[in-house]
Amino acid sequence: MSRFLATDSTVSTMRVVDFRPSLWRRLAACLLAAVMLATIAVPVASAQSAPLKLIVDTDPGVDDALALTWLLSQRERPIQVLGIVSVFGNTTVDYTTSNVLTVLELNDRTDIPVVKGSAAPLAQASSLTGWFIHGPDGLWGIGGQHPHDIAGLPTDYVAFYCAAAAANPGATILTLGPLTNLAGATLACPEALRTMRIITLGGAKAGGNKSAVAEFNFWQDPEAMQRVLDAGLRPQIIPLDTFSRLATDNNQLDKVLRKGSAAVQTLSFAISQYAAVQAQNGGQVLFPDVAAAVFAAESVTAGSRPALVRMAAGQPANRGQSIVALGVPERLALIADDAELSALAVQAFTTPGFDLNAAFGAILMRQPDNAQWINDIDAKALFKAFERGLR
Numbered sequence: 001m002s003r004f005l006a007t008d009s010t011v012s013t014m015r016v017v018d019f020r021p022s023l024w025r026r027l028a029a030c031l032l033a034a035v036m037l038a039t040i041a042v043p044v045a046s047a048q049s050a051p052l053k054l055i056v057d058t059d060p061g062v063d064d065a066l067a068l069t070w071l072l073s074q075r076e077r078p079i080q081v082l083g084i085v086s087v088f089g090n091t092t093v094d095y096t097t098s099n100v101l102t103v104l105e106l107n108d109r110t111d112i113p114v115v116k117g118s119a120a121p122l123a124q125a126s127s128l129t130g131w132f133i134h135g136p137d138g139l140w141g142i143g144g145q146h147p148h149d150i151a152g153l154p155t156d157y158v159a160f161y162c163a164a165a166a167a168n169p170g171a172t173i174l175t176l177g178p179l180t181n182l183a184g185a186t187l188a189c190p191e192a193l194r195t196m197r198i199i200t201l202g203g204a205k206a207g208g209n210k211s212a213v214a215e216f217n218f219w220q221d222p223e224a225m226q227r228v229l230d231a232g233l234r235p236q237i238i239p240l241d242t243f244s245r246l247a248t249d250n251n252q253l254d255k256v257l258r259k260g261s262a263a264v265q266t267l268s269f270a271i272s273q274y275a276a277v278q279a280q281n282g283g284q285v286l287f288p289d290v291a292a293a294v295f296a297a298e299s300v301t302a303g304s305r306p307a308l309v310r311m312a313a314g315q316p317a318n319r320g321q322s323i324v325a326l327g328v329p330e331r332l333a334l335i336a337d338d339a340e341l342s343a344l345a346v347q348a349f350t351t352p353g354f355d356l357n358a359a360f361g362a363i364l365m366r367q368p369d370n371a372q373w374i375n376d377i378d379a380k381a382l383f384k385a386f387e388r389g390l391r
Helices: 021-038 062-073 093-106 157-167 180-188 216-220 222-230 250-259 262-280 288-296 328-335 338-350 356-366 379-389
Strands: 003-007 014-018 052-058 079-086 172-175 197-201 236-238 302-311 322-325 371-377
Touching: 052 062, 052 288, 062 079, 062 093, 062 262, 062 288, 062 379, 079 093, 079 157, 093 262, 157 180, 172 288, 180 222, 197 222, 197 288, 216 222, 222 302, 236 288, 236 302, 250 262, 250 379, 288 371, 288 379, 302 328, 322 328, 328 338, 328 356, 338 356
Parallel strands: 052 079, 052 172, 172 197, 197 236, 236 371
Antiparallel strands: 003 014, 302 322, 302 371
């Protein structure tokens, strides 16, 4: 039996504590449970024949336009698009709304309802840095060449979301931009929205593409994303860590453009310019919105893990950072401060019969998991589905 000296937290004298095998076993059980919970993977179903009822919330943007075209063109699973809601993001909401109409026109789907959404984030000024990648109109001039009168479009996106959720429980909402629209709807009809499958493109476990720590969509409106998380919608989040696997090169992209549909041909200049800017800046050529669209249609297998996610919305240095806890130690550190955890450490080694597992469980119950983190995806199958769906 090993022994060590310990100081009682309330008594200044030193005493000898027995480090008995039973304590070892209890601590080992706690750690084993933590490891098992941290490594749970939930597979996402493969392609199904049942029609997919879908609402798309989007800020076109070149990759958004390509994602919409893929959804409207692919033939492997029937998709019923209930509506498209525009939002600021890659450019102004007037341009993104007009670009939605352009994409629908190019794909002969002007029957789909379009709602003009939010023009600005909840708590900060709109950013126009998306122009660097998408151009001022969002489609490198093609949007400006296809202007639309958006004055007559509905703008009550909250009413649209609530009515659609009530009429179509179990349908899918795919968000490709900032979460401002959905955040507004959570205040009006959270119960109806909780029946929906929410797929959200954004966030990152490590690193970012807007800043060193923040992904672009979540950086745009972290307060909105936090509201969605707090509303209990439990979104499936496709983060930068995962969607960056849909990276391509010029040869692959040229092949897609050569074989693409008429809509892809019309968008080809914008797509090429978008790719060239990414490559010029030394980065990978990514189409994150397409990855999310393919995932939403369940045309590719993926793995997910339950997660506790919290948004940073403070100083510019970490604004928009998604703080993601996947394992038990990460969850504990996100919920409890170090003083509380240190006190539990003292009790575990000094109090006979102390149930550390129960103490950890009580902490975890204070803030249950609020999202599914898509941490793995079949990149090869994803790119093949992407290529097939655009022909």
